[in-house]
Amino acid sequence: GAVVSQHPSRVICKSGTSVKIECRSLDFQATTMFWYRQFPKQSLMLMATSNEGSKATYEQGVEKDKFLINHASLTLSTLTVTSAHPEDSSFYICSARLGEETQYFGPGTRLLVL
Amino acid sequence: AQSVTQLGSHVSVSEGALVLLRCNYSSSVPPYLFWYVQYPNQGLQLLLKYTSAATLVKGINGFEAEFKKSETSFHLTKPSAHMSDAAEYFCAVSGGYQKVTFGTGTKLQVIP
Numbered sequence: 001g002a003v004v005s006q007h008p009s010r011v012i013c014k015s016g017t018s019v020k021i022e023c024r025s026l027d028f029q030a031t032t033m034f035w036y037r038q039f040p041k042q043s044l045m046l047m048a049t050s051n052e053g054s055k056a057t058y059e060q061g062v063e064k065d066k067f068l069i070n071h072a073s074l075t076l077s078t079l080t081v082t083s084a085h086p087e088d089s090s091f092y093i094c095s096a097r098l099g100e101e102t103q104y105f106g107p108g109t110r111l112l113v114l
Numbered sequence: 115a116q117s118v119t120q121l122g123s124h125v126s127v128s129e130g131a132l133v134l135l136r137c138n139y140s141s142s143v144p145p146y147l148f149w150y151v152q153y154p155n156q157g158l159q160l161l162l163k164y165t166s167a168a169t170l171v172k173g174i175n176g177f178e179a180e181f182k183k184s185e186t187s188f189h190l191t192k193p194s195a196h197m198s199d200a201a202e203y204f205c206a207v208s209g210g211y212q213k214v215t216f217g218t219g220t221k222l223q224v225i226p
Contacts, residue, residue, distance in 0.1 A: 006157070034213075043204065043218045044158075093157050100210045101146040101165060105157040 003027050004096050006106035013084055014114055021079045021109045023094030029074035030096035034103060035067070038091045050077040084113040116141040116207045120217035128225050133177075133192040135220050137205030140186060147188040148206040148214070149179055158204065164188060175199070200224045 003026040013019050023033055031052045036044040048069050049057040056069035066088075068080040077096075081088055089112050095103040121136040139145060146165050150158040162173025169181040179190045188205060205217040 004157075043216045046213060049213070091155075095158075101208055102148070102160065102163060103214055104160065105150070107157040108155070110155065 002098055002104040004094065004104050004106040006094055006109050008109060009107060010110045012112045012114065015085050016083055019081045019084055019111060021092055023077045023079070023096070023106050025075045025096040028098050030098065031074060032097045033071060033077040034095045035069060035079050036093045036095070038093060044093060081111065086113045089113045116145065116209060116215045118205050118207050118215055118217035120205050120220050122220055123218065124221045124223065126223040126225055127195045129197055130194050133195045133199065133222065135190040135203050135222065137188045137190065137217060138186050139188060139207045141207055141209060143209040146208045146210055147181060149173065149177070149190045150204045150206060152202045152204065161190070195224045197224050197226065
């Protein structure tokens with residue numbers, strides 16, 4: 001149980017285009033999902049907390065107009081990187097919280113912006 | 115406020131030897147503590163968690179961790195390392211319904 005999927009697993013796009021990443025909790029409902037970014041050889045950096053039916057809460061320094069988050073249902077959150085640039089290339093990981101304390105993570109999405 | 119310190123960004127052990135990955139935490143509320151493992155180009159997999167029940171927590175793949183409040187520690191151990199244990203390990207702390215704060219990670223190398 002507690003499986004989280006992400007799609008796509010890898011994406012390559014041209015600079016200036018937008019990319020949408022989906023995060024789904026497959027066998028449980030998640031009112032709260034999280035989006036992280038991970039740079040090579042570093043830990044996870046929380047970008048935003050996604051709450052079903054309400055606006056996402058962004059961490060300090062994360063541009064909300066650039067990283068659009070939508071949590072339209074209890075099993076799906078999406079992250080859209082708008083007008084992507086090479087510096088947005090990274091590994092993006094989502095997680096979904098089950099219960100009070102435990103987050104289950106998706107397999108990650110590798111984004112490369114050319 | 116909460117934080118996690120993982121001592122040692124790289125740890126090398128011989129196959130069959132004891133694995134010990136160190137984690138110290140700080141939290142202003144009773145903590146929930148986690149160990150996650152990450153294999154290259156993959157997400158994080160939950161190894162085990164402490165949620166105020168037994169202080170010795172057993173997880174998957176033979177790993178266990180002991181919560182020591184007096185030492186504010188939650189070290190991860192495994193009696194005998196296997197080649198498949200080579201990965202990055204993250205310790206994390208949460209106060210419940212709050213953000214999870216991750217340590218900087220420890221890369222475990224297993225030498226045959």
